[in-house]
Amino acid sequence: MGCCIRRGWTGVVCNMSENGLHYRFIVPGDDFARAGTASGAVKKTLKQLGIAPETVRKFSISLYEGEINMVIHAGGGEIDVYIDDEQVSAVLVDHGPGIPDVGLAMQEGWSTASEQVRGLGFGAGMGLPNMKKYSDELEIDSVVGTGTTVTITVRLA
Ligand SMILES: Nc1ncnc2c1ncn2[C@@H]1O[C@H](COP(=O)(O)OP(=O)(O)OP(=O)(O)O)[C@@H](O)[C@H]1O
Ligand SMILES: [Mg+2]
Numbered sequence: 001m002g003c004c005i006r007r008g009w010t011g012v013v014c015n016m017s018e019n020g021l022h023y024r025f026i027v028p029g030d031d032f033a034r035a036g037t038a039s040g041a042v043k044k045t046l047k048q049l050g051i052a053p054e055t056v057r058k059f060s061i062s063l064y065e066g067e068i069n070m071v072i073h074a075g076g077g078e079i080d081v082y083i084d085d086e087q088v089s090a091v092l093v094d095h096g097p098g099i100p101d102v103g104l105a106m107q108e109g110w111s112t113a114s115e116q117v118r119g120l121g122f123g124a125g126m127g128l129p130n131m132k133k134y135s136d137e138l139e140i141d142s143v144v145g146t147g148t149t150v151t152i153t154v155r156l157a
Contacts, residue, residue: 020084029076039064065127098144
């Protein structure tokens with residue numbers, strides 16, 4: 001059984017199989033007005049599926065931070081979200097500048113955000129630490145000059 005839904009600018013595609021649900025989002029870079037649309041849509045879907053509020057909260061926070069990082073630091077990218085009986089996970093792929101020192105980037109307060117971006121309320125250097133805090137597994141695979149792949153997993157309560 002399969003379904004394919006396209007909803008507005010995010011280009012949501014939904015696939016349904018025995019393995020669960022799969023959603024894909026295209027995230028435009030540097031579009032601050034729409035940043036957070038993908039994670040917002042996922043949050044709504046998880047709630048509708050009856051997933052425990054704490055799980056929804058943890059995953060939504062992590063995904064939001066990852067999405068915003070794509071918008072601000074990487075010129076956008078793609079997000080795949082997978083939902084099954086055991087866990088919710090997201091794979092965020094961008095082709096931005098990459099992260100030269102992931103250990104450093106993970107430290108609270110460390111940020112390369114511009115003054116302009118800070119003026120919009122971003123750039124506290126708390127996104128990655130919060131993603132670590134709120135996910136059960138966080139994987140960051142980054143190659144300078146090529147891009148970054150972030151995988152977030154939250155197990156169902
Ligand atoms: N997808 C990415 N591509 C390139 N660099 C990134 C990416 N995600 C994070 N970074 C780098 O890691 C740093 C720390 O990221 P983090 O999300 O913790 O903080 P921030 O985005 O700067 O601020 P905040 O998330 O608090 O608004 C960023 O400033 C940036 O240099
Ligand atoms: Mg951030």
